[in-house]
Amino acid sequence: MSVITIMPSGKTVEAGEGMTILAAILQADPDFTHKCDGNAKCGSCHVFVVEGRKGVTKTTREENEKLDALVGVGSKSRLACQVKVLGTEDIKVEIPVL
Numbered sequence: 001m002s003v004i005t006i007m008p009s010g011k012t013v014e015a016g017e018g019m020t021i022l023a024a025i026l027q028a029d030p031d032f033t034h035k036c037d038g039n040a041k042c043g044s045c046h047v048f049v050v051e052g053r054k055g056v057t058k059t060t061r062e063e064n065e066k067l068d069a070l071v072g073v074g075s076k077s078r079l080a081c082q083v084k085v086l087g088t089e090d091i092k093v094e095i096p097v098l
Contacts, residue, residue: 002055002085004028007094017087021047021056022080025093032095038081043070045080052091057084072096 004024005012011028015021022045025032036042040062049056053076059067063082067073085091 002052002087003090004085005090005092007092015085017085019085020081021078021083021085021093024085025080034081040066040079040082043079046070046073046096047078047080048074048076048094048096049078049083050076050092050094052089055086055089055091057086
């Protein structure tokens with residue numbers, strides 16, 4: 001079990017192994033914008049994994065391709081719908097302010 005801290009709100013939620021970051025964010029903030037229902041097609045769930053990157057799955061080719069098409073990405077960028085929690089450490093994600 002991992003605790004996910006969502007910034008800038010500071011809300012926390014527990015996430016079990018295999019849960020996506022998107023599912024965890026939606027538990028804490030049901031109004032979080034996501035458009036493609038977790039299919040890595042739109043990029044609307046772009047987040048930065050600022051702590052605990054070893055506690056999540058690696059980036060897939062499909063996710064990398066979508067991130068390459070987005071503006072404002074960095075080395076810590078991920079699509080929340082594609083990141084799964086490994087349950088090995090706590091995680092901090094930052095939702096970019098648009």
